[in-house]
Amino acid sequence: MDAVNEAFLCKNRTPDFPLYDENLSYVPWALNTAAEIFPDSCILERNEASLINYGEAAERYFQEIKKLKEDKVRIDAVGLQVHMFNSDEGLRHLNGDYLNLRYQ
Amino acid sequence: MNNARVNITQRDHDFIFGCNGLMLGQLGENNELYEQVFARLFNLVTTAICWNIAEPERGKFRFEEGSEEIFRRPPLDRVRNFAKKYHLKLKGQPLLADTWIPEWASKDPDELKKQIRNYFQVLAEGSVFSGCCE
Numbered sequence: 001m002d003a004v005n006e007a008f009l010c011k012n013r014t015p016d017f018p019l020y021d022e023n024l025s026y027v028p029w030a031l032n033t034a035a036e037i038f039p040d041s042c043i044l045e046r047n048e049a050s051l052i053n054y055g056e057a058a059e060r061y062f063q064e065i066k067k068l069k070e071d072k073v074r075i076d077a078v079g080l081q082v083h084m085f086n087s088d089e090g091l092r093h094l095n096g097d098y099l100n101l102r103y104q
Numbered sequence: 105m106n107n108a109r110v111n112i113t114q115r116d117h118d119f120i121f122g123c124n125g126l127m128l129g130q131l132g133e134n135n136e137l138y139e140q141v142f143a144r145l146f147n148l149v150t151t152a153i154c155w156n157i158a159e160p161e162r163g164k165f166r167f168e169e170g171s172e173e174i175f176r177r178p179p180l181d182r183v184r185n186f187a188k189k190y191h192l193k194l195k196g197q198p199l200l201a202d203t204w205i206p207e208w209a210s211k212d213p214d215e216l217k218k219q220i221r222n223y224f225q226v227l228a229e230g231s232v233f234s235g236c237c238e
Contacts, residue, residue, distance in 0.1 A: 001153075001197065002195065002197030003199045003200065004198070005199075005201035006201055006202070014203060018211050018213045019213055019217070030220070033217075034199060034224055037221070037228045038224070039228070047197070
């Protein structure tokens with residue numbers, strides 16, 4: 001199960017999301033809550049989009065996963081979501097510039 | 105390398121290989137053909153468990169067949185039953201994403217967390233993922 005999706009996009013996409021903060025503390029909260037509620041047989045995944053070819057975002061994701069594991073947050077799978085964008089569109093996606101995407 | 109043509113032939117799928125099932129039941133006379141081709145090629149189907157789609161009104165869940173039809177958001181039971189029929193793994197996505205919050209949800213962080221927790225519990229305790237949760 002994709003437990004938390006595309007949290008990196010939240011800052012630009014939905015800055016008014018009530019659970020948003022710079023540290024994305026809602027990510028471990030959601031994973032911990034899901035781990036508490038769903039059965040052990042349920043695979044809990046942290047998924048993120050538009051990481052490939054964007055080193056800064058990829059490194060940030062790696063560090064986040066590392067921190068989650070250090071903090072003993074249950075995370076069974078790591079998702080690397082890919083969209084069929086060209087590189088310019090990938091950057092727009094990362095920046096939350098949805099209105100100018102050619103492919104939705 | 106520019107303008108290269110690449111041909112790829114899938115020879116096996118002894119690994120998890122899936123696709124979203126968002127068009128299940130939404131292709132009219134091609135529904136059965138879609139199911140058969142899907143099940144022949146894939147061994148996993150994903151279903152949207154977006155909170156705003158599943159609980160558009162507080163306390164009124166849109167899980168069962170016969171619920172309001174929404175383009176690319178079939179009721180969860182339809183996808184679950186499809187998975188069971190063809191012995192496919194079922195993956196739900198996304199459980200929590202900033203863009204899939206119902207309009208009625210609280211703007212207060214603490215209250216919102218309670219509401220999200222309740223949605224998780226409904227999914228976990230209800231019939232949606234019982235027996236085929238991934």
